[in-house]
Amino acid sequence: MADTPAIQVEGLKKIYNGKILAVDDISFRVPRGETFGFLGPNGAGKTTTVSMLTAGLRPTHGHAVIDGLDVSRDPDEVKRRIGIIFQESTADGDLTGRENLEVAAGCFGISMSEARIRSRRLLEQMQLTDAADRPAKTYSGGMRRRLELAVGLINEPRILFLDEPTLGLDPQGRAGFWGFIKQLRANDGLTVFVTTHYLDEADEMCDRIAIIDHGKIVATGTPTELKDRLGGDVVSLRTPEGSPDVSGILSPLPGVSAVQKQDGTYRVKCQRGETFVPRAVAACTSAGVGVIGVTVKRPSLDEVFLEYTGREFREDEGPTATDRAVMLQRVQGQLRGRR
Amino acid sequence: MLRELAALTRREFIKLARNPQAIFTTLTLPILYLLLFGNGFSFNVAQYVNPALPIPPHQQLIDLLDDYFRGAPDYYSYFAAGMVGFVSVTATLFIGANVIFDKLFGVFRRTRGTPAPSAAVFGSRLIAGATQPILLAFFVMGLALLFAHVSGLHGLTVTGSVGVVGALQIIAAIVLLSLMFATLFLTFGILIDVPQTYFAAVNVINLPVLLTSDALYPWGTMPTWLRNVSSYNPVSLAVNVLREVMFGSGAYPYGPGVYLLGLFAWAAVLIGIAILLVRRALRPLE
Numbered sequence: 001m002a003d004t005p006a007i008q009v010e011g012l013k014k015i016y017n018g019k020i021l022a023v024d025d026i027s028f029r030v031p032r033g034e035t036f037g038f039l040g041p042n043g044a045g046k047t048t049t050v051s052m053l054t055a056g057l058r059p060t061h062g063h064a065v066i067d068g069l070d071v072s073r074d075p076d077e078v079k080r081r082i083g084i085i086f087q088e089s090t091a092d093g094d095l096t097g098r099e100n101l102e103v104a105a106g107c108f109g110i111s112m113s114e115a116r117i118r119s120r121r122l123l124e125q126m127q128l129t130d131a132a133d134r135p136a137k138t139y140s141g142g143m144r145r146r147l148e149l150a151v152g153l154i155n156e157p158r159i160l161f162l163d164e165p166t167l168g169l170d171p172q173g174r175a176g177f178w179g180f181i182k183q184l185r186a187n188d189g190l191t192v193f194v195t196t197h198y199l200d201e202a203d204e205m206c207d208r209i210a211i212i213d214h215g216k217i218v219a220t221g222t223p224t225e226l227k228d229r230l231g232g233d234v235v236s237l238r239t240p241e242g243s244p245d246v247s248g249i250l251s252p253l254p255g256v257s258a259v260q261k262q263d264g265t266y267r268v269k270c271q272r273g274e275t276f277v278p279r280a281v282a283a284c285t286s287a288g289v290g291v292i293g294v295t296v297k298r299p300s301l302d303e304v305f306l307e308y309t310g311r312e313f314r315e316d317e318g319p320t321a322t323d324r325a326v327m328l329q330r331v332q333g334q335l336r337g338r339r
Numbered sequence: 340m341l342r343e344l345a346a347l348t349r350r351e352f353i354k355l356a357r358n359p360q361a362i363f364t365t366l367t368l369p370i371l372y373l374l375l376f377g378n379g380f381s382f383n384v385a386q387y388v389n390p391a392l393p394i395p396p397h398q399q400l401i402d403l404l405d406d407y408f409r410g411a412p413d414y415y416s417y418f419a420a421g422m423v424g425f426v427s428v429t430a431t432l433f434i435g436a437n438v439i440f441d442k443l444f445g446v447f448r449r450t451r452g453t454p455a456p457s458a459a460v461f462g463s464r465l466i467a468g469a470t471q472p473i474l475l476a477f478f479v480m481g482l483a484l485l486f487a488h489v490s491g492l493h494g495l496t497v498t499g500s501v502g503v504v505g506a507l508q509i510i511a512a513i514v515l516l517s518l519m520f521a522t523l524f525l526t527f528g529i530l531i532d533v534p535q536t537y538f539a540a541v542n543v544i545n546l547p548v549l550l551t552s553d554a555l556y557p558w559g560t561m562p563t564w565l566r567n568v569s570s571y572n573p574v575s576l577a578v579n580v581l582r583e584v585m586f587g588s589g590a591y592p593y594g595p596g597v598y599l600l601g602l603f604a605w606a607a608v609l610i611g612i613a614i615l616l617v618r619r620a621l622r623p624l625e
Contacts, residue, residue: 079454086452090445092350093444094354095350107454108453108455109343111342155453
């Protein structure tokens with residue numbers, strides 16, 4: 001069992017209503033104890049993938065094996081072995097934190113006496129003891145997230161799925177949440193599969209990352225590997241509006257591996273950006289083009305993301321694949337109603 | 340299975356106990372019906388019978404009114420039994436709406452993310468959802484009986500000899516009726532995701548069922564076609580059991596057991612269909 005990966009995905013595909021391709025033939029492995037980040041723009045297929053891996057959605061093709069169990073064949077046993085933190089709050093606001101935990105424990109078939117022990121321990125661990133007997137609707141955003149985490153851990157899972165776990169939290173709340181995850185990883189050796197919109201979090205917390213776009217995995221690696229693949233630093237040079245194109249002047253300069261022009265700004269991938277800048281400015285000036293702004297960046301996951309998806313990493317870029325499927329169903333329903 | 344069922348049922352009862360406004364509203368409606376509607380339509384048979392009349396016309400009038408209210412001594416008693424059936428249905432209307440709100444607030448998703456069997460998910464809500472109308476039905480019956488002893492008010496007057504079997508038949512009729520409609524509306528809640536659609540669907544069922552029953556109309560005023568439709572209506576079947584046990588069998592072609600059997604057949608069919616639909620909707624993998 002120790003050699004079996006925590007998560008093994010092969011040729012996984014999801015097509016909604018026979019028309020919308022949300023996840024397109026993805027494959028990856030997550031070894032035990034690893035924190036694996038799954039990044040992508042809205043509508044890329046992240047949540048659909050998480051739903052398939054957590055036995056909430058049946059794949060159209062392919063296999064997902066979680067803790068050695070095929071999700072399609074043994075969904076209930078998979079659910080017993082995993083913990084899920086959903087994107088939205090799922091705690092029952094009318095119930096206290098303690099009651100939420102006890103009900104969740106009951107759903108896993110855990111006895112009431114054991115549920116009480118585990119609830120007390122998790123409430124302490126998540127620093128919620130003082131608020132344990134207050135209705136969850138009175139909790140702050142950070143407290144609710146911690147309660148969600150406690151609920152996700154009530155069955156003592158081996159693998160934890162976090163779907164945008166810190167969405168909407170302030171920086172303090174985010175830091176606190178990830179502090180608990182670090183602690184859990186160190187103490188219990190949990191495998192963590194996380195989707196997040198915050199690339200700094202992914203960079204800091206994840207051992208490896210996969211980037212998904214239009215349902216396909218476009219890059220996989222450690223954060224360092226992915227950044228190194230960009231070919232060094234990224235220098236952004238801004239020229240005045242209406243200036244002639246200087247891509248042809250910048251490309252032949254020593255150490256340059258690529259030049260991209262976007263809205264009057266040249267993104268130049270090069271080695272040792274700080275020594276490249278004077279040469280680039282001199283070359284542009286010689287060509288009669290002034291440089292009105294320069295930035296040098298060590299590559300971050302933002303650049304990695306931009307490189308592989310061609311898009312800035314933003315929220316609210318449009319409907320997700322699930323949204324699109326729901327919209328399609330509604331339109332079909334309306335059309336049926338008119339017939 | 341039992342632990343999952345117990346945990347989820349506990350949740351339902353905690354939520355119910357933490358919502359006193361809902362309990363107050365649920366109790367207010369039948370109280371208003373009993374106090375206002377029932378008393379407003381009530382009239383005493385005796386006041387229309389002139390004791391000075393010779394025996395045959397007097398007896399004819401008594402017989403006519405006996406048929407008019409199917410053996411009940413007055414409209415209020417007839418209506419009170421009907422109200423028990425009425426609340427057994429109306430108190431189940433919101434059971435499915437709670438599921439839809441749980442879906443909207445993510446609570447249902449959390450439950451579905453656990454291995455809790457669909458029977459426990461459905462059963463817990465059915466237990467909590469059917470308990471309310473059953474208790475409310477007995478509350479209505481108790482209140483109507485109490486009103487009979489309050490000066491100036493009409494109340495439920497039991498003229499038959501109820502006995503243990505009769506009491507059990509009344510309990511069975513109320514439980515079957517509540518369970519049947521709770522199952523139906525709970526199934527709607529599981530299948531439907533939009534509150535407006537749910538309430539539209541519930542009204543499509545609720546109003547025709549209540550308005551084609553003899554729960555509130557005097558039997559004597561109903562046209563023949565409506566009486567015929569009403570004979571197969573589950574609310575009428577349950578109310579027939581109550582009225583026959585409480586007021587005697589004279590006005591009924593069959594004994595209460597036959598109506599109970601009819602009610603049981605309705606419940607079996609509806610619950611059977613619900614099980615098929617819910618099992619499909621709550622499969623471990625969607």
